[in-house]
Amino acid sequence: MIKIISPGILTSIQDLGRVGHAHFGIPTSGAMDKQSHQLANAILNNEKNAATLEITYGNVKFEFLQACEICITGANFSPEINGNTIALNKRVAVNRGAVFTLGKRVYGLRTYLAIQGGINSETIFGSRSFYEGITTKSNIKKGDIIEVFNSNKRTSSNNYSRFKVDLEYFISSVIECYQGPEFDLLTDEQQKKLLNTQFTISPKNSRMGYMLTEKIENQLPSILSSGVLPGTVQLTPSGELIVLMRDCQVTGGYPRVLQLTESAINRLAQKTTGEKVIINLI
Amino acid sequence: MTNDVQYKPFGDSAILITWENTIAPEIIRNINNFKDIIFHQKKEQLVDFIIGYNSLLLKYKVSFNFYDEVQELEELYKLTDNNHQVSAVRWEIPVCYDVEFGFDIESLSRELKLTVEEVIKKHTAVDYTVYFIGFLPGFLYLGGLDDDLEINRKATPILNVPKGSVAIGGKQTGIYPQESAGGWHIIGRTPVNFFNVENKVPCFVKSGDKVQFKPISRETYEQLEIDISLKQYEIVKKSIHD
Numbered sequence: 469m470i471k472i473i474s475p476g477i478l479t480s481i482q483d484l485g486r487v488g489h490a491h492f493g494i495p496t497s498g499a500m501d502k503q504s505h506q507l508a509n510a511i512l513n514n515e516k517n518a519a520t521l522e523i524t525y526g527n528v529k530f531e532f533l534q535a536c537e538i539c540i541t542g543a544n545f546s547p548e549i550n551g552n553t554i555a556l557n558k559r560v561a562v563n564r565g566a567v568f569t570l571g572k573r574v575y576g577l578r579t580y581l582a583i584q585g586g587i588n589s590e591t592i593f594g595s596r597s598f599y600e601g602i603t604t605k606s607n608i609k610k611g612d613i614i615e616v617f618n619s620n621k622r623t624s625s626n627n628y629s630r631f632k633v634d635l636e637y638f639i640s641s642v643i644e645c646y647q648g649p650e651f652d653l654l655t656d657e658q659q660k661k662l663l664n665t666q667f668t669i670s671p672k673n674s675r676m677g678y679m680l681t682e683k684i685e686n687q688l689p690s691i692l693s694s695g696v697l698p699g700t701v702q703l704t705p706s707g708e709l710i711v712l713m714r715d716c717q718v719t720g721g722y723p724r725v726l727q728l729t730e731s732a733i734n735r736l737a738q739k740t741t742g743e744k745v746i747i748n749l750i
Numbered sequence: 751m752t753n754d755v756q757y758k759p760f761g762d763s764a765i766l767i768t769w770e771n772t773i774a775p776e777i778i779r780n781i782n783n784f785k786d787i788i789f790h791q792k793k794e795q796l797v798d799f800i801i802g803y804n805s806l807l808l809k810y811k812v813s814f815n816f817y818d819e820v821q822e823l824e825e826l827y828k829l830t831d832n833n834h835q836v837s838a839v840r841w842e843i844p845v846c847y848d849v850e851f852g853f854d855i856e857s858l859s860r861e862l863k864l865t866v867e868e869v870i871k872k873h874t875a876v877d878y879t880v881y882f883i884g885f886l887p888g889f890l891y892l893g894g895l896d897d898d899l900e901i902n903r904k905a906t907p908i909l910n911v912p913k914g915s916v917a918i919g920g921k922q923t924g925i926y927p928q929e930s931a932g933g934w935h936i937i938g939r940t941p942v943n944f945f946n947v948e949n950k951v952p953c954f955v956k957s958g959d960k961v962q963f964k965p966i967s968r969e970t971y972e973q974l975e976i977d978i979s980l981k982q983y984e985i986v987k988k989s990i991h992d
Contacts, residue, residue, distance in 0.1 A: 490798045490809070492945075492953045493883040592947050601887060601928050602947055649758045649766050692771060693884060693891065695800030695807030697764060718800050719884030719891075727761040 469533040470521075470583070470614040476528040476570070478675075479608040480598040481589050483519040489593050490718045496698055497597040498714050500675060500737035501578050502730070503637075504542035508582035511539045511559055511631055514619075518586030519596040521614070523579040525740070526570035530581075535564045536616065537584040543576025543638070543738060558630040575638040576738040585619030599715060641666070641744045643732045648701060650691065650723035658684055662725065663747055667709070671741045675715040678736060680745070683707035688723050696720040699728035711736060755784075755827060757820040760807060765819065769804040773893055775879045776832070781806050782958040783830045791826060801882040801957045803891070840877065840960040842986035843925070843940050845916050846971035847873075851939035858901060858918065858935045869937065870965055872896040878923065880959040888927035888945025888953040892961060895923045907933035914939045916963070927953075938963075941975040942985060960990060 472479070482505065485498025499505035499522055509518045526545030540547045540556050547554050548569050554560050562568070570579060589596045592603055600606035608614070654662065665682050672679040686707040695718060696702070702710045702722035711728065712720075713736075726747065728736065736745065760766040767784070769777050778801075785799055785806055795814070800807040847870045849855060859866045878892040885891075895918065903919045911917070911932040916925050919934030926932060927944040940963075945953055955961065964986075966974070977983035 487809075488798045489952075490800045491883065491957070492951075493885065493887040493889055494952070495887075593952070601945075646759065646761050649760055649768075692773065692803040692805070693882075694768070694802030694805040695760075695766065697761060697807075697809075699761060717885055719802055719882065724760075729762070 469616060471531040471533055472528075472608055472610055472612040472614065473531055473567070474527070474529040475608045475610055475612070476523055476526060478524040479528060480522050480606070481519050481587055481608070481614075482522040482597045483517050483595055485597050485714065486593045486595040486599075486602075490695070493718055494593060494602065495599060495715050495718060497595065497599045497602075497675075499580065499597075500714050501542055501580070501734045503734040504578070504738075505580045505582075507557065507631065507633070508539045508541040508580045509586070511541075511557065512537060512582050512584045514582060514584065514586050518582065519589065520580045520582040520587065521608070523570060523581060525577060526573060526579065528568075528570050530568045532562050532564060532566045532568065533613070534616070535562065537561050538568075539582045541580045541582070541633075543579045544574035545570035545576075545579055546572045546574060547579070555630050557633050559628050575635065577740045578737055583616050585617035588615040588617045637735060638738050640735070641746050642748050643736055643745045644729045644748050644750050645701070645726040645732060646729065646750060648724035648726045649694075650688070650703075651725050653688055653723060654703075654725060658686070661685075662709075663749060665747075667745045667747070669739055669741055669743050669745065673741060675713055677713050677716055678711040678739075680709040680711070682709075684709065690721045691723055693719045693721045694724075696724060697727070699730070699733045700724050701726035701728065713737065757823060759816045762813070763810050765808045765810070765816070765823070767806045767808070767823070771804060773803045773881070775893070777804055778879060778881050778958055780830060780832065784827055787826050787829050788823065792822075800884075802884075803881050803893075838958045838960065838990045839955075840962060840988045840990050841955060842962050842964050843942055844966040844970065844974060845874075845938040845940045845963045846966050846968055847938040848968045848971070850968075851912075851971075852916070852937040854904075854917075854935040855937040858937060862898065862901060864898065869899065872899055873918075873923065873937065874963045874965055876962070878961045878963075880955055880957055880961055882957045883953060883955075886927055886930055886945075890924060890944065890955055890961065892923055895921055899923070901935060903933040904935065907931050911936060912939065914941060914943075916940060939971070941971055941978055943978065954985070 482499040485496040668681040670679040670681045700712045703725045758766045797811040798809040878894045881891040915936045916938040917934035917936045
């Protein structure tokens, strides 16, 4: 069990999300950066769908109420146990009563904390991922106790090697995209601008979507409401670009000009306000 | 209705199928007919679908070759039948138009130059088509609103539209399945739950169904609210054969 002493700005329980329920209007949700989330589970030899804690912008303090093994992946916010620096992307044994903190930002936005055995919390429509209106909670609060499955499935006892993660994953501004269903409706000039602009992430960014600051002049009308996916880039009548993320609605009425690759969604999820992105069509 | 449908890749794991650019009950019937055939044949390859007014988005669990897949879908589309009636249901939804629930019904009536009674009469006279569920879990996109009830959305949305609120915005009418922000004019409230996480099928209505609103008194509303909480209420429904 983990006791939350300080939950930071936004901490939630996430797994791979709710699939197969979009036709009821239920968003997919799930870890924003699935690659980092899955890496943490893989290092601990957890089940593929085990839930982790997704910590946005560090600044947390947790106490372990039992000895366990953990793995920290994703954003580097100088993780420490009892004031001693611990490595990311590596299996770490912690004692009962150990205090985990995140501090100064080094890179990235979202840190994943996986625990051997995985988090045990309510499952709604096949997923533990928090989403307001679906799960009882929408974020982790001070004083919460996180339950953990008992696990006797140990990784080989001397396998505490560190997994190498390429920093380029967090630093590169290149976001790979496919053409969206309405890409063809854009003029040559709009297409050029879309592909040649260095965009800035606006302060309006969340698990639902990221708005970009630079606008594309636009006369395209709205479309009849139609399906959207995490990674869909919408162009609003006022020329704003919105990149939909994991908690996005299932339908939308704005033209869908681009579709991010799965890897691009994961990388964008590690960026925050003011950071740059460049679109690379594949 | 022309039966021209277009296929487009949507990222690397979805295909978007679009029909002509119009809102029509025949199109939504054709979409549901096609969706049923696809899921009958290819259930193992798919994880989900999203229906829009004139579109069907198919999410695949396996990788596929777009052109081969479109060929298969085109063959399946030939099996759709415009006369085929997908099993659909007409739901009778009780709504209390009391001004305390429908706190915008008086201002809306004034703006539309109708009496409150006329608004209720026109709102309850229609068999609305359920096009799809989107926006919020369990939010129905309903078509068929009387032209006389069309009204611009509010300039400023309110933050806490109560759960169950029945509202009009533009050419559309709808029910808020949970408390949320909203810019539509609120004209009444239903005690019926449109989204329940405890049910395996969380929303009892589906694309292609019909919805009719039935006016009820404040007393009936309160009684139904109790009955629903005790699970002693069953929504009036009829199978559609037309």
